[in-house]
Amino acid sequence: MTPNIDPIIHIDEELCTGCRRCAAVCPVDAIIGEAGTPQKIDAHRCVVCGQCVQTCAAYAAESEPALTSRAEKLRQRGQLSSVREPLFAAYSTGHALELKEALADPKRYKVVQCAPVIRVSLAEEFGLPFGTLTPGKMAAALRLLNFDRVYDTNFGADVTIMEEGSELIGRVMSGERLPMFTSCCPAWVKHAETAAPHVLDHLSSCKSPMQMVGALVKTYSAELDGVAPADILSVAVMPCTCKKFEAGRDEMNVDGLREVDMVITTRELAQLIKDKGIDFMNLPDEPFDSPLGKYSGAGTIFGATGGVMEAAIRTGYELVTHESIPNLQLDFIRGDEGIRTATVQIGDLELKVAIVAGLKYVSSILEQVSDGTCPYHFI
Template identity: 80%
Template sequence: MPNSASLINIDAELCTGCRRCAAVCPVDAILGEPGRPQTIDDHRCVVCGQCVQICTAYAPASRSGDDDHVHKRLQRGQLSSVREPLFAAYSTGQVLKVKRALADPKLYKVVQCAPAIRVSLAEEFGLPMGTLTPGKMASALRRLNFDRIYDTNFGADVTIMEEGSELIGRVLSAERLPMFTSCCPAWVKYAETEAPELLEHLSSCKSPMQMVGALVKTYGAKLEGVDPANIYSVAVMPCTCKEFECSREEMEVNGHREVDVVITTRELAQLIKDAGIDFVNLPDEPFDSPLGKYSGAGSIFGVTGGVMEAAIRTGYELITKEKIPSLQLDFIRGEEGVRTAAVQVGKLELKVAVVAGLKYVGGILKQVQEGTCPYHFIEVMACPEGCVSGGGQPKLLLETLRKQAYQARKSSVYRHDHQQQVRKSHENPAIIKLYEDFLGEPLGHVSHNLLHTAFHSRKRTASHSHSNVKED
């Protein structure tokens, strides 16, 4: 299994011991005395990057040209052209690998972008918070020399087809309930570490990112007439844990990594600036077909409650064979914390819960362990307001600005959903064609092999209980 030790770090030379990172860590993985450099319990860390978002200790600007500063940038995997401060808490970047790959003519370079990227990337170029820029983003990626611009939103639609069908099967058979979502890798790592006895309650679905990765090197490769061995698959994510996810041993198809590398929103912005691309004045361009076509339901995965809302839109119609009365499910939408609801789906009263912020999941896990959990379906997102507040998103130092950004990004996501002609995953023509031409049916033999996985216990043994604490 992959080691997350090098992904989230605290630079002991820069850390002031303010412990703001410890206060925001949802799993108490940051250790240390006030006023002294902090360390990370790598085993407990879920790589969510909230410590990276909140850290305000940084190297003085006067040091920006010295050899130590240059060495630190290289050590952190940053481009030499980056001008932002070196903060004590940081995530190790992969953008140098991507820049090298983009210059390699032998590689067929494919990229996918998560739903939350298009509502946050523009902030890195001085545009108002929440500015929606899917067209400029696709345009910039083409100018960076990607051969195909696909979309994780397409994978979100596939996830709904698979996960929705899985949920219906479990509810009708009353087996392995409640069912938890499995698209957040930080939540999955937490479940594997802290509650492995409950892993059967997680959906077996891979995340939308990994689904797109698997389809790129099978379905997409066949359509394009490209050897999967020559495909270099890049994912742009708002999440620092996605690099950990793509490196998991099981995330491969026919001997190839499904996703070769992940970069964050901030790293994409750095790559665009490094290439001298004028992002603000780019024309709007489309994503490539077919793995770039998505529904409104796919786009709302970027906010807390979005997976649940998308699943209900499709699940309702699959069960009742009737149109859902309303596509805007306000009772699902909200902010940090736990939200619960009962949804009437035909004769079934579906009881659901949405957990926004990993620190809130403990109570529900205890109920599941005790056999008293009343819910059928539970969405868990590690970050406080879903992916729009991910650890790889544009960094804002003031709490008030962060809250403003989260709200603006969420509003933009919902606006994007509302603008789509197709707003339900099962009505996406590209999804219908995918199943007709390649997958067959949800939960069928092909989709089971490509799009589903199993999770494994990471519970710490006594002999390893003190061996995973690191400092930079």
């Protein structure tokens, strides 16, 4: 049964033209409505992936007097009053306004973690060429926004893959609950809960990297810094709107405190930096804070399609053979949308894996799991 969390993806009926572009990209058919009329979202079915937000082309025209004012719409959406971009019909719940107020509270110890892809996508918000890496400028900007600690979600990815790699090898050796699915993507987890609850026992028991870091922030990091966990504001900057959903789940708590108190997107971070008047382009590079700012290559590739699988194979290989994998570039794992399969030799173990890129492609594998014919160990 899926958790009862307030909807995160919305469609503004004042602005929606009923073009149904959003319905065309929704991987779970959660957009409801006739063409030419405002659309609605089935919150139970929605996996909060945000694809509808990305593709929406209907926006508020400044010359339309009958609409709710722009200032009120920004407030309703949780956005800063300084935002100048068009307001589209499909949007996600924002937390930039709430975070701006929280960052001004001197009583809170403010900790932030950033997903690996943010250091690339943030650069585009400031006009830098696609692919430009800005981890140092990002860390500097976050400190200017009043964060006390700046951590890297890559650290959590390393923790996740050590746990998940160990769990995978244990399940393969025992033959229990196979195939094992990764559980790092909250959109996939929500889809499994609503559309295929019979596979829930097959999901890895490991938290996602974001929640791993969140748990450490309220325990290990709090102890190192001598701060009471209740005084910590734990924030995550993530590329996916569904991370907002994940952070709000009831089970994501440590001793009654949420592991991650608030999630903002890359765009929201850029808006906060601009709102503060920070000259991002000319910031000097600064490092992430230790110890939760260090990471390995396995953690870094989590952000790429097939990266979690590649990291799991690398880790599993070392756990079984006690040697480093001979070929670090597992190119057969990587690729575009669809399903890719492979067989990997790990010592005496023949590991059969599948990578599903795109939620709309998972139905055939779910059917195989249902009828007991799925040949894979890890998906």
